[in-house]
Amino acid sequence: MTVLFIFAFSSPSISCTAKHVPFEVNYNITYSADHTRFLNQHEEIVLSIDEHSGTGFRSQRKYGSGFFGVRLKLPSNDTTGILTTFYLISTPNNDTLRHEVDFEFLGNKQSPYVLSTNVISNGNLHREQQISLWFDPTSDFHLYQILWNQHQLVLFVDEIPIRVFINDSIIGPIFPTKPMEIQGTIWNATWAKSGSLPDWSQGPFEAHYQGFDIDGCPATNSNISECYDSKYAWNGGNYTSLNQDEERAYEIVKKYYLKYDYCNAHHPSPPECLINN
Numbered sequence: 001m002t003v004l005f006i007f008a009f010s011s012p013s014i015s016c017t018a019k020h021v022p023f024e025v026n027y028n029i030t031y032s033a034d035h036t037r038f039l040n041q042h043e044e045i046v047l048s049i050d051e052h053s054g055t056g057f058r059s060q061r062k063y064g065s066g067f068f069g070v071r072l073k074l075p076s077n078d079t080t081g082i083l084t085t086f087y088l089i090s091t092p093n094n095d096t097l098r099h100e101v102d103f104e105f106l107g108n109k110q111s112p113y114v115l116s117t118n119v120i121s122n123g124n125l126h127r128e129q130q131i132s133l134w135f136d137p138t139s140d141f142h143l144y145q146i147l148w149n150q151h152q153l154v155l156f157v158d159e160i161p162i163r164v165f166i167n168d169s170i171i172g173p174i175f176p177t178k179p180m181e182i183q184g185t186i187w188n189a190t191w192a193k194s195g196s197l198p199d200w201s202q203g204p205f206e207a208h209y210q211g212f213d214i215d216g217c218p219a220t221n222s223n224i225s226e227c228y229d230s231k232y233a234w235n236g237g238n239y240t241s242l243n244q245d246e247e248r249a250y251e252i253v254k255k256y257y258l259k260y261d262y263c264n265a266h267h268p269s270p271p272e273c274l275i276n277n
């Protein structure tokens, strides 16, 4: 099914005005640096995976709120079993303590990919949704963003909201509240449900990332509440809820592109599902 989006709105995108900064200013490679390379004066990093290793990067600091984005071009060919990610995560990386917000692109025999998103907090692990993308994410760069303030978490694809997670006193304890760092990785998902092994002869698989400026409030556990201050643009104005154009676009995504929603897989639905839909 193809539904054409006609988006005539100018949503306020902090990232559009973002400065071009080299990778090293805000990020570090986490492991297997020999599986990375830089382009465009280090304003672009290429992560690659082959049968020997994947690789990944992480921000040098943790943040307590922000509008985090990356421009990403996914690996092509048969990417079965390959997982490309962009996400926020707290430490320690412990299932009962971890807070996390994910974009995970699940490789496939051919494009389009399935985009899996998750919001994790305090042991609430299974809040997955999956959407099918309305474009080929391997042929060009697209913008993937996470807005996180005390009002809401919104995941955007090319400025179109694809997932909204509203903070409300009812759901309080499951809204992420810990400082999180930004990570990007390419790895293999052979442990996952599908269990399919990558066809390494199709590789190496390469994911291109751009956009290393960070619109975020650096935080520690003790001062995170200062990140809710309205002096940060992403905490106020148009960022406290979706505007009408965004609401309309979000309805289209939910109607035509949402393939899996944990809200429908549980009876009764978890409490936040009533607020977010």
Ligand SMILES: *[C@@H]1O[C@H](CO)[C@@H](O)[C@H](O)[C@H]1NC(C)=O
Pocket: 024, 027, 028, 060
């Ligand atoms: C991260 O990169 C910065 C800048 O290149 C460097 O100074 C710092 O030591 C690195 N940190 C780690 C943990 O590797």
Ligand SMILES: *[C@@H]1O[C@H](CO)[C@@H](O)[C@H](O)[C@H]1NC(C)=O
Pocket: 049, 050, 051, 052, 053, 054, 187, 188, 189, 190, 191
């Ligand atoms: C693929 O995933 C398995 C299971 O997590 C891991 O043992 C293996 O090292 C990974 N291979 C690569 C190339 O990342």
Ligand SMILES: *[C@@H]1O[C@H](CO)[C@@H](O)[C@H](O)[C@H]1NC(C)=O
Pocket: 094, 095, 096, 097
């Ligand atoms: C995770 O954190 C909980 C709560 O503090 C603790 O009981 C548990 O031992 C931790 N698990 C790991 C693997 O560190």
Ligand SMILES: *[C@@H]1O[C@H](CO)[C@@H](O)[C@H](O)[C@H]1NC(C)=O
Pocket: 149, 150, 151, 167, 168, 169, 172, 175, 176, 177, 228
């Ligand atoms: C979530 O909302 C509750 C009540 O509306 C508020 O007290 C709390 O501070 C909010 N959480 C965050 C992380 O801002």
Ligand SMILES: *[C@@H]1O[C@H](CO)[C@@H](O)[C@H](O)[C@H]1NC(C)=O
Pocket: 217, 218, 219, 220, 223, 226, 227
């Ligand atoms: C929180 O503390 C860290 C470490 O001292 C500091 O870098 C950061 O700027 C502080 N954040 C706020 C919002 O004050």
Ligand SMILES: *[C@@H]1O[C@H](CO)[C@@H](O)[C@H](O)[C@H]1NC(C)=O
Pocket: 010, 011, 012, 236, 237, 238
């Ligand atoms: C909100 O969006 C409208 C139109 O998109 C714009 O005119 C207005 O300046 C924005 N306000 C803020 C506070 O960003």
Ligand SMILES: CC(=O)N[C@H]1CO[C@H](CO)[C@@H](O)[C@@H]1O
Pocket: 076, 077, 201, 202, 203
């Ligand atoms: C091994 C293989 O099929 N490689 C192909 C991957 O995709 C690129 C771009 O579409 C092709 O040029 C390669 O031949």
